[in-house]
Amino acid sequence: MVESLTNSKIDDKLSLENLQNMLCKNLNGKRFFLILDDIWNESFEKWAQLRTYLMCGAQGTKVLVTTRSKAVAQTMGVREPYFLNGLTPEESWGLLKKIAFGDDTIGVNQTLESIGKKMLKKCRGVPLAIRSLGGILRNKSEEREWIDVLQGEFWKLCEDNNTILPVLKLSYQNLSFQQRQCFAYCALYPKDWVIEKDELIQMWMAQGYLECSIEKHCMEDVGNQFVNIFLMKSFFQDAKLNLDGDIQDFKMHDLMHDLATQVAGTDCCYLDNKSKRFIGRPVHVSVEFDAFFLLESVDASRLRTLIMFSSYDDIKLDREELTIISNFKFLRVLKLRDSFLSKLSGSIEKLKHLRYLNLLSCHELGCLPKSIGNLICLQTIKVSLAEEVILSTKIVSKLINLRHLEVYNWTHRDKTRGGFGKMGLQRYKGVIFSERLSSLTNIIEIHLGYCQGFRYLPPLERLPFLRSLQLHCINNLEYIYYEEPILLESFFPSLESLKLWECHELRGWQRMGDDFNDINSSHHLLLPQFHCLSKLAIRGCQMLTHMPSFPNIKKRLSLTECCVEILEATAMSQYSIGFPPLSMLKSIEIGEFSSDVKKLPKNWLQNLTSLENLEFFFLSSQQFEVIETWFKDDFIYLPSLKKINFYNCFHLKALPDWICNLSSLHHIEMMNCRDLALLPQGMPRLTNLCTLEFIKCPLLVEECQTETSAIWSKIAHIPNIIMK
Numbered sequence: 001m002v003e004s005l006t007n008s009k010i011d012d013k014l015s016l017e018n019l020q021n022m023l024c025k026n027l028n029g030k031r032f033f034l035i036l037d038d039i040w041n042e043s044f045e046k047w048a049q050l051r052t053y054l055m056c057g058a059q060g061t062k063v064l065v066t067t068r069s070k071a072v073a074q075t076m077g078v079r080e081p082y083f084l085n086g087l088t089p090e091e092s093w094g095l096l097k098k099i100a101f102g103d104d105t106i107g108v109n110q111t112l113e114s115i116g117k118k119m120l121k122k123c124r125g126v127p128l129a130i131r132s133l134g135g136i137l138r139n140k141s142e143e144r145e146w147i148d149v150l151q152g153e154f155w156k157l158c159e160d161n162n163t164i165l166p167v168l169k170l171s172y173q174n175l176s177f178q179q180r181q182c183f184a185y186c187a188l189y190p191k192d193w194v195i196e197k198d199e200l201i202q203m204w205m206a207q208g209y210l211e212c213s214i215e216k217h218c219m220e221d222v223g224n225q226f227v228n229i230f231l232m233k234s235f236f237q238d239a240k241l242n243l244d245g246d247i248q249d250f251k252m253h254d255l256m257h258d259l260a261t262q263v264a265g266t267d268c269c270y271l272d273n274k275s276k277r278f279i280g281r282p283v284h285v286s287v288e289f290d291a292f293f294l295l296e297s298v299d300a301s302r303l304r305t306l307i308m309f310s311s312y313d314d315i316k317l318d319r320e321e322l323t324i325i326s327n328f329k330f331l332r333v334l335k336l337r338d339s340f341l342s343k344l345s346g347s348i349e350k351l352k353h354l355r356y357l358n359l360l361s362c363h364e365l366g367c368l369p370k371s372i373g374n375l376i377c378l379q380t381i382k383v384s385l386a387e388e389v390i391l392s393t394k395i396v397s398k399l400i401n402l403r404h405l406e407v408y409n410w411t412h413r414d415k416t417r418g419g420f421g422k423m424g425l426q427r428y429k430g431v432i433f434s435e436r437l438s439s440l441t442n443i444i445e446i447h448l449g450y451c452q453g454f455r456y457l458p459p460l461e462r463l464p465f466l467r468s469l470q471l472h473c474i475n476n477l478e479y480i481y482y483e484e485p486i487l488l489e490s491f492f493p494s495l496e497s498l499k500l501w502e503c504h505e506l507r508g509w510q511r512m513g514d515d516f517n518d519i520n521s522s523h524h525l526l527l528p529q530f531h532c533l534s535k536l537a538i539r540g541c542q543m544l545t546h547m548p549s550f551p552n553i554k555k556r557l558s559l560t561e562c563c564v565e566i567l568e569a570t571a572m573s574q575y576s577i578g579f580p581p582l583s584m585l586k587s588i589e590i591g592e593f594s595s596d597v598k599k600l601p602k603n604w605l606q607n608l609t610s611l612e613n614l615e616f617f618f619l620s621s622q623q624f625e626v627i628e629t630w631f632k633d634d635f636i637y638l639p640s641l642k643k644i645n646f647y648n649c650f651h652l653k654a655l656p657d658w659i660c661n662l663s664s665l666h667h668i669e670m671m672n673c674r675d676l677a678l679l680p681q682g683m684p685r686l687t688n689l690c691t692l693e694f695i696k697c698p699l700l701v702e703e704c705q706t707e708t709s710a711i712w713s714k715i716a717h718i719p720n721i722i723m724k
Contacts, residue, residue, distance in 0.1 A: 001034070002026065023053050031058040038192060038254060039067045042075050068254065086125015093117060095127065099134025115146040122167070128234060128253055129164040132171040135233040168259045171233060181209045182226050183235055184264040188286040188307060190272070191257050194249050195236075197227055199358075202380045202404060206332045206355035207304065218465065220403075220444065244497075244535055244556055284333075295324055305333040326350050332377075336362055348372060358382040360406070373398035379442075382406040403444050441465070449473055459483045459512065461492045461528075470499040477503050479510040482528070491528035491548070497535040500544065508546025529573070538562045539591070549573040551581035560591020560618065564599050571604040580607040587613040597626045605630050605637050612640055617647035624652060631658035643667040646676075654678035660685050669693040676700050683714040693722040 002019055003010050005026040010019070034054070041047070054063065066084075067073060073081040087095065096116055097106060108116070116137075123129040136149060152170065172180060182204050189195055201223030204210050210219040210226075227247060230236040239250040252260065261268070266280025273290035278297055284305035285298060292308065306328060325334070326347035334351065335358040348357070355377050362384060372378075373395035379402060396402070444465055448457075449472035457480045460466065471477065482491070500506065509527055527548040530536075536550055537558040545563050549570040559567060573581045585608060619627075631637060641662050646652065646669070653675050659668070660682030666689060670676060677699035683689075692715055694700045701723050703711045715721060 020053055024056050027054065028056045029058055031060045033061070034063045036063065036065045039065050039072050040069060040191060040254075042069065042071045044075050047076055087127060087130070088125070089117065089120065092120045092123065092125055092130055095130050096120060096134050096137070099131055100137040100140075111143050112141075112146055115143070115150050119150055123164060126164050126255075128255055129167045131234040132168050136171055136174055165255065165259055165262065168255060169263070171235075172259060172263060175229075178209055178211065178222075179226055179229065180263070181207075182223075183230065184260055184268060185209070185284065186252060187257070187260040187264040187268040188270055188284055188305065189252070189257075190270060190286075190309070191254050192251060194251060196249050197224075197247050201227070202356055203305070203333050205379060205403075218444070300327040301330065303328045303331060306331060307333070307335045308337055323347065329353075332356065334358070349374070351375065353377055355401075356380045360384050375399070376401060378402055380404040397439050400439060401442055402440055403442050406447065444468070446470065447472070455479070456481055456510075462490065465494050466492065467494050468497040468499075469495060470497075471501070471503055471506075472499070473502045474506070475504065477506050479507055481512050482509050483512050489531060492530055492532070494532060495530060496532055498530070498533060499535075499537045500539070500541050501537070502540040503544070504540060504542060506541050506544050508544055509548060510546075538566060549581070552579070552584060553582065554584045554586065556587040556589070557582075557585055558589040558591075559593070560589070562593065564593045564597050567604075568599050568601075571601055571607075583607045584610050586610060587615075589615040589617065590619070591616075592618040592620075593623065597623055600630075602629055602632075608638055610640055611638050612642045613645075614638065614641060614643070615645040615647065616649060617645075619649050619652075621651045621653070624649075624656060628656055628658060631661065636661075636663075638662055639664060641665060643669070645669045646671070646673055648672045649676075650674055652676050655680055657682065662686070663688065665689050667691045667693075670695070670697050670700070672696045673700075674698060677703060679711055679714050681714065684717055687717075689718050691720040691722070692718045695722070695724045 002022050005023070010022075014022075054061070065072070065076065065078075070081075086092075093113070093116065097103065097108060100116075101108070119133060120130065123133060133149075137146065140146060140149075149170075172183065175183065185204065185207065186195070186200070201210070201220060204223055204226075205219045210222040212219050212222050224247075227236065227250075231239055231247075231250065235252070235256055236250045237253055237256075240248050242248045264284075267283045269278060269280075269282035269284070270286045271278075271291040271294055272288040275291050275294060278294065281299045281302050283302050285295070285303060286305075286307040286309065287295065288309050295306075306325070322336075325331075328334075329350055330353050331351050332353055333356040334354060335356070337360070348354070349372060352375065354375055357378065357380065360382050376399060378399050381399075381402065381404070383406075396405075441464060443463055445468040446460065446463075446466060447468075447470040449470070455476055455478045457471075457477065459481050460469065461482050527546070529552075530548050530550045531552060533550045533553050534555040536553055536556070538544065538560075539558070540561045542562060545565040547566060547569075550557075551570055551573045553570075570581055582604075588608070588611060616624075616627075641664050644659065644662065644665060644667075646655075648671070650673065652673050655668075655670070655676065655678065657680045659665070660680050663686065665686055668689065668691070670693065672695070674697065676694070676697045679700075694704075700711070703709055704715070704721075704723060706712065707716070
């Protein structure tokens with residue numbers, strides 16, 4: 001609720017009291033409409049406590065709760081709840097056609113329609129059941145195929161048990177064997193849990209569910225494919241996307257969670273504070289903090305997964321309670337939170353089959369033993385170390401199957417060339433990197449953050465499967481070494497995403513053996529190109545001028561608080577694979593530049609023929625004057641542009657005239673542009689414009705308060721105008 005109110009991410013380490021205070025502060029004196037969807041909590045005490053914090057709203061405040069439990073309604077004191085009916089027969093048929101045929105307006109022969117409506121009667125108007133049925137019938141157009149589904153024995157189970165679960169189970173049975181394993185594994189999560197996509201895929205991978213038979217595809221690709229299938233077939237829902245448009249997390253409908261629990265049987269077990277004992281001999285266990293003691297009765301020889309969920313109190317598991325983990329010698333997945341781990345480290349070395357280790361948000365992990373280097377099955381490590389811990393990079397380099405590594409608070413005092421460059425290293429002090437990375441040929445993602453005490457990184461460009469490289473707040477970093485590539489295509493052959501943030505001393509890439517300060521050295525010559533790069537974000541790297549060009553970048557380019565030379569080199573680069581530089585780029589974000597934007601060639605925009613989204617933020621009036629020169633002639637610029645955004649352009653007083661020449665525009669958004677008061681006369685020429693938003697632009701909002709204002713006549717043709 002607090003995140004929805006503040007429209008910002010809330011630290012999950014905040015105490016319950018702090019969250020309650022934030023809720024009251026944001027609601028106090030305001031009239032609000034709160035929707036709590038799909039609620040299962042039947043605790044009167046918790047509802048009474050929540051009610052207390054909601055009473056601070058203004059008169060007229062409403063709270064709407066949806067639930068499938070009559071007990072919840074009674075606990076809340078609702079005398080006459082509203083019982084929702086399912087979809088009508090017509091609505092049900094329209095939804096089925098849309099899922100099965102991709103179009104709810106398509107004509108279907110009467111026989112198929114008759115068969116379909118007979119099946120729909122058994123779905124009882126439940127949208128999830130209808131979507132699942134539509135997924136089963138997708139790509140089936142023969143009457144015989146529909147009759148086979150209609151005559152399936154599972155319909156009798158629906159009638160006998162008064163449930164739609166058999167319909168959902170038929171959809172489950174249409175999955176491949178691997179997909180069924182992956183879906184059943186999700187029974188480990190509590191209902192309504194926000195499931196992080198990457199974490200789930202890494203756990204599937206650890207269990208061996210993601211076999212890959214297609215060349216150039218990896219297990220992560222198969223996992224992403226499965227997630228997309230599960231979303232398409234409604235096993236997952238409510239997917240959230242990150243800035244790049246990639247799936248970040250999702251949920252499961254309660255009925256789908258019931259199905260996962262049913263098909264998993266006793267193999268998967270979730271224990272909360274109401275649990276009294278284990279049922280059967282589970283293979284995969286997730287446990288709430290209050291039920292951790294039940295692990296004493298589990299069959300250690302069968303256990304492959306152990307996940308512990310967070311405690312919302314200040315109580316932590318102590319050292320003695322955690323020693324039981326050393327009994328689980330066949331674990332493949334271990335995830336703990338909110339625990340004191342000073343005695344756990346000696347137990348980890350016994351987990352020879354471990355592939356996924358997540359100890360984030362834990363305390364006092366004094367060291368990781370040298371023998372962790374013998375856990376060669378490890379694919380993913382995520383740990384938060386004590387401030388003075390010593391973790392030998394030589395040991396980590398032995399983990400030849402390692403694919404994902406995330407380490408926080410890593411202090412290193414090794415001043416030799418025995419250091420180690422690896423993903424997810426936060427606050428890693430005083431290390432000089434070496435070539436030990438070369439042994440980790442399975443590495444896919446490297447994330448270095450808050451590192452101090454070194455000036456360079458070793459060559460990374462020959463790691464064959466490296467897809468993502470992130471360097472964040474590496475204060476002393478000046479340059480990144482590279483070796484002369486044998487072939488141009490061998491330079492970062494798989495790199496798709498590059499992120500450089502707040503590396504204030506970083507000057508660029510340097511060839512091994514060259515002197516960066518020698519004007520005759522090769523760093524003033526053409527660097528190799530990034531061939532596969534799809535996403536590039538650079539922020540706060542004011543000295544970065546010498547980096548490989550990226551003419552084939554496809555998805556997103558974000559540049560702010562950096563030198564314009566980064567873009568200049570690419571804009572002036574030679575044609576690659578027959579396309580002009582930047583001609584495949586879909587989205588670009590341009591922020592404050594630390595050098596003169598006049599250095600960009602004036603016609604560089606001509607190449608951006610595929611651009612669909614353009615964002616400006618933190619730009620000065622002077623920089624906008626230069627940008628205006630990019631649009632001076634009659635050339636048709638940005639023919640594919642759909643949306644343009646202006647964020648935090650505090651001194652922008654008028655929307656520029658050139659925007660009226662972007663005839664393909666569908667959406668214009670202006671946010672926090674406090675001096676913006678004028679719109680160009682040519683706005684009516686934007687006949688494709690569907691949405692105009694100005695948020696926190698007080699002068700412009702004031703001008704548009706009445707439909708008789710001068711500005712209103714310029715925008716009256718726009719169907720959707722949003723002012724906040």
